[in-house]
Amino acid sequence: MQRQISRWQIGLALFCLFIFLILLLGVHFQLHYIHLIDQLGFRLIREPVTSERTWFFKNITRAGNPIWTAFIAMWACFFAVILKKYDIAIFVVVNVGVFGLGVMKLLKHFVNRPRPSILHLVNEGGSSFPSGHAMNSMLLYGSLIVLVHYYIKNEPIKYAFMTLLTCLIVTIPMSRVYLGVHYLSDVLAGLSLACFLLIFSKEFIFKYKPKEV
Structure with missing residues (x-):
């Protein structure tokens, strides 16, 4: 029996798509709010650069x-x-393979945004928008959160895994800004687009699952 589609999750997915489109348009037309977002990201995440923080984020x-x-x-x-x-x-192939690799590569090719012109703490080539690491973290570890929620019955173990995976989704994109290879707008775009794709793939592929995520 097909379960009812979660309206709030569809609403969240559409909101994420809206955020991505706002960032995409801002980057394409070089609008002022993108500059403000990026400078805020460097101030909040990049500074200060220390050996301990560099070791952690690397x-x-x-x-x-x-x-x-x-x-x-x-x-x-x-x-x-x-x-x-x-x-x-x-579910995993669609999110990690098709979305995390295919869609991300196409977007990078068409937007072709240069990486930040600051000191890079790791070697990274290619274009900047959207962040592939941000998309990968949301699509892979977000997929694992969905699977953990469906298939692990032990509540303490379930929420321990979900907490760990959520921390990875947050800290991996932060690392890209700290290391100087992405703007904050890059990682926000990657996260928001990946969240949109993840929710819709979950709703479609697991539409017959009796337990809601």
Whole structure:
């Protein structure tokens, strides 16, 4: 039996899409509010640059690398197929593979925004908008939050995993601003677009799940 679609989640998804479009238009037309957002991001996240903070963010940013996210997604799909949970495999492939890699690459190509002209604390090439690490973190770890909520019954373990995954979703995009390879508008755009895609893929692929997320 198909469950009722969550209106508040659809509303949240559309709000995230609206935020992404506002940021996209601002970057494309180089509007003033984008400059204000980006400067605020550097003041709040980048400063001060210390050896301890650099060590932390250099390590946390690795959890959003495409190779790492593809590795985690591959193993998730492998176990899903072994357990004959094909909806899980499709969910992960769509979010991490199609959205996290395909959609992100297309957007980077068409927007082609240069990276910040400040000292980069890690080597990074390519264009800046949207942040691939921000999209990867939301799509991979957000997908895992959905799966944990559906399939782990033990409440303390469930919420411990969800808290850890949420921390990764927050800190990985922050690391990109601190390391100087992305503007705050890049990571906000990546997070908002990924949240929109994640919610809609969840609602479509798991529409027959009796338990709401």
